[in-house]
Every structure is written in structure tokens, then in C-alpha cells.
């Protein structure tokens with residue numbers, strides 16, 4: 001994502017990345033494309049000393065669903081935007097997720113998926129709340145566009161979802177109302193569905209939520 005933004009800007013961009021291995025990889029990748037070094041703040045978003053009124057665009061994908069205090073984060077980012085600048089956040093509206101045929105314990109799995117983020121202070125479905133959060137942070141919401149994918153077994157979206165959800169299924173099984181037994185049943189229903197070409201996975205919707213900082 002960072003490299004794509006550099007390509008579009010035709011130059012360096014700044015980033016906040018609190019994970020040391022991710023930040024190191026970012027620096028290595030940026031050294032290769034000849035577009036120069038931006039600042040990478042290797043810290044939590046809330047602690048990054050972002051300059052006031054500097055940025056034309058602030059972009060985040062799949063970060064806000066993890067954050068315990070999204071409004072506080074948005075206020076800090078709004079401060080770093082230039083007047084007239086934009087913030088664009090892509091994040092989930094998770095409720096569209098479905099698998100056909102529907103496994104018996106699917107609804108409990110969805111509840112466990114929500115609880116998984118909530119136990120860490122996040123919201124897996126924060127996308128739909130972003131326009132109201134923008135407004136509270138003094139920004140003007142301008143767009144909330146859905147991106148929704150679906151696919152049969154073997155498609156990219158099926159493969160991604162199976163990799164992620166079958167991987168976390170044992171952890172989800174520890175979160176009520178899901179149980180370890182229900183997690184095992186759901187995983188085997190998912191694998192059985194993968195053997196039927198007419199099975200369908202509908203992904204969590206990703207919302208493109210944009211807002212503008214007022215000029216005064």
C-alpha cells in the first residue's frame with residue numbers, strides 16, 4: 001500500500017508503523033524504488049509527533065479496526081491535515097460476511113469474530129461508524145463507498161478468507177457463544193464447502209470512508 005502511494009505521488013511519503021519488522025521491511029522496500037526516503041515513525045499512531053497542518057492526504061487501511069480510541073486518533077490526524085486536506089480510511093463493515101451453504105454455527109462464529117476484536121478494544125466493523133466519528137473530530141464526511149467481493153472455491157477471495165478464518169478458528173472457539181467443538185464443526189463444514197464448486201463466500205464489505213478538513 002505504501003509503495004503504491006509513493007508511485008502515485010511520484011515521491012516519498014511519511015508513514016506511522018509501530019511494528020519493528022514491518023517498519024524495517026518498509027525501509028528496505030523504499031530503498032529500492034528510487035523515490036527517496038520519507039519519515040517513518042516507528043511508534044503507536046497516538047504517539048507519532050505528526051506536524052500540524054502538513055498533509056494533503058492521510059490514508060489508513062485496516063488500522064482503525066484495532067484502535068481502542070478511534071475518535072482520539074482521528075482528532076490527532078485531523079490536526080496533521082492541511083486545511084482542505086483529505087483523510088481516507090478503508091475499513092470493514094463485517095456484517096456482509098457469509099458462506100453458502102451456511103454452517104450450523106456460523107452466527108456464533110460471527111459473534112466470536114466480533115468479540116475477538118472487542119477484547120483488544122477494537123471494532124471489526126468500524127467502517128460504518130467512521131462518518132460520524134469524522135464529524136465529531138471536526139471533519140466533513142464526503143464519501144462512504146462499499147467494496148464487496150464474493151467468490152467460489154479457488155477464487156482469490158475464497159482462498160484469502162479460508163487462510164485467515166481457518167487459521168484463527170481455534171482462537172475464535174475460545175470466545176462465547178462459540179465453543180471449541182463448534183469451531184471444529186465450522187472448520188470442517190468450510191473444508192467440505194471448498195470441495196463443492198457451487199459453494200459461495202461473500203466477503204466482509206470494505207468501506208472507503210473519506211472526509212475533508214474545513215478550510216477554516
Ligand SMILES: C[S@@+](CC[C@H](N)C(=O)[O-])C[C@H]1O[C@@H](n2cnc3c(N)ncnc32)[C@H](O)[C@@H]1O
Nearest residue numbers: 001016017018019022043044045061062063066
Ligand atoms: C492488518 S495490517 C494492515 C496493513 C496495511 N495498512 C494494509 O492495508 O495492508 C494492520 C496494521 O496496523 C498497524 N497498527 C495497528 N495498531 C496500530 C497503532 N496503534 N499505531 C500504529 N500502527 C498500528 C499494524 O502494525 C499493521 O501494520
